[in-house]
Amino acid sequence: MCSTIGTLFRVTTFGESHCKGVGAVVDGCPPGIALCEADIQVQLDRRRPGQSKLTTDRQEADQVSILSGVEQGKTLGTPIALFVPNKDQRPGDYQSMAPIPRPSHADYTYQAKYGIRASSGGGRSSARETIGRVAAGAIAEKVLHQTYGIEIVAWVSEVADIQEPQIDMTQITRGLVDANLVRSPVARTADKMIGAIKAAKNDKDSLGGVISCVCRNVPVGLGEPVFDKLEAQLARAMLSIPATKGFEIGSGFAGSRMRGSAHNDPFVQKDGRLGTLTNRSGGVQGGISNGEPIYFRVAFKPVATIGQDQATVDFDGQPVVLAAKGRHDPCVVPRAVPIVEAMTALVLMDSCLRQASRDYRSLTPC
Ligand SMILES: Cc1cc2nc3c(=O)[nH]c(=O)nc-3n(C[C@H](O)[C@H](O)[C@H](O)COP(=O)(O)O)c2cc1C
Numbered sequence: 351m352c353s354t355i356g357t358l359f360r361v362t363t364f365g366e367s368h369c370k371g372v373g374a375v376v377d378g379c380p381p382g383i384a385l386c387e388a389d390i391q392v393q394l395d396r397r398r399p400g401q402s403k404l405t406t407d408r409q410e411a412d413q414v415s416i417l418s419g420v421e422q423g424k425t426l427g428t429p430i431a432l433f434v435p436n437k438d439q440r441p442g443d444y445q446s447m448a449p450i451p452r453p454s455h456a457d458y459t460y461q462a463k464y465g466i467r468a469s470s471g472g473g474r475s476s477a478r479e480t481i482g483r484v485a486a487g488a489i490a491e492k493v494l495h496q497t498y499g500i501e502i503v504a505w506v507s508e509v510a511d512i513q514e515p516q517i518d519m520t521q522i523t524r525g526l527v528d529a530n531l532v533r534s535p536v537a538r539t540a541d542k543m544i545g546a547i548k549a550a551k552n553d554k555d556s557l558g559g560v561i562s563c564v565c566r567n568v569p570v571g572l573g574e575p576v577f578d579k580l581e582a583q584l585a586r587a588m589l590s591i592p593a594t595k596g597f598e599i600g601s602g603f604a605g606s607r608m609r610g611s612a613h614n615d616p617f618v619q620k621d622g623r624l625g626t627l628t629n630r631s632g633g634v635q636g637g638i639s640n641g642e643p644i645y646f647r648v649a650f651k652p653v654a655t656i657g658q659d660q661a662t663v664d665f666d667g668q669p670v671v672l673a674a675k676g677r678h679d680p681c682v683v684p685r686a687v688p689i690v691e692a693m694t695a696l697v698l699m700d701s702c703l704r705q706a707s708r709d710y711r712s713l714t715p716c
Contacts, residue, residue: 377429
């Protein structure tokens with residue numbers, strides 16, 4: 351299993367959905383950063399289950415404790431351990447489903463790979479694992495904002511076939527995103543999305559969606575060609591989030607249908623440096639940030655666990671009808687917004703440290 355991401359800002363997550371708790375160890379955070387639990391809790395509250403009628407009914411406060419690496423409100427440069435207890439477990443919900451691998455979930459593949467699996471709630475494949483990512487991401491984000499003024503904002507841009515109209519990515523804020531339950535900033539389409547999710551929930555069904563994300567004020571020069579190009583790292587980070595099925599940056603798949611003459615981003619002089627007139631590159635060229643806003647989209651599938659009858663087979667290959675029990679999200683995208691922001695922050699933080707490490711002459715010789 352691989353539970354660690356990052357080269358210099360290294361984050362390891364731990365925990366299963368129904369064990370004592372989940373969390374992360376962050377190694378490589380710079381020393382002397384003001385940090386307290388409240389800095390982290392804001393994003394955990396946006397991720398937490400039971401926060402609205404559109405999410406799972408599982409009730410968890412998801413209160414984070416910083417166990418190490420911080421003293422008198424300042425980071426020490428030592429590993430920061432973050433812990434969130436699991437409180438509202440109901441393993442009984444899963445007993446009847448134990449002999450049946452849920453279609454399109456991770457039960458069959460975990461069992462086949464490890465020969466054993468957590469008995470309830472999806473174990474490590476559950477979205478509770480992402481608590482560690484969100485907690486670690488909040489630390490990265492604080493450092494990025496303080497040091498470079500980097501802003502990361504994600505929002506729901508599609509639910510099923512409902513698409514938001516084009517919006518101005520230079521203006522979008524988390525305040526606008528959180529103005530409604532579905533975290534989609536255009537009220538007209540947000541209402542339709544909310545209606546569609548409620549209808550799917552009533553039908554004991556689920557819906558997919560798309561999250562868009564923009565990163566502003568990103569310094570030029572982040573990304574490590576050739577295998578750790580910035581967009582390759584972002585794609586890897588996003589596709590490691592449970593239930594993701596697609597990633598595109600800048601013009602993405604639509605760009606493949608354009609001509610070069612229409613697609614190229616001409617250079618212009620901007621604030622004493624070269625910028626681009628348009629930004630179909632999505633802020634990354636040659637795997638390196640170019641100083642323009644970085645923007646990308648992540649596709650999420652409809653969640654696998656649904657209450658409707660599904661014809662499938664059990665682990666012995668015998669035909670069964672599964673009507674899944676337990677408490678589940680009818681559509682994950684509203685809760686996945688802070689997860690996308692966190693994974694983005696982890697990639698950018700690590701990239702900043704890697705680029706800064708090139709300045710080896712900054713050491714004072716003795
Ligand atoms: C925020 C969030 C909440 C999720 N909630 C559920 C859920 O309630 N039920 C479910 O079956 N899957 C849920 N998932 C997705 C599963 O964790 C995921 O589909 C499963 O681990 C299989 O992995 P894969 O879809 O990446 O192949 C959720 C994902 C996210 C990001």
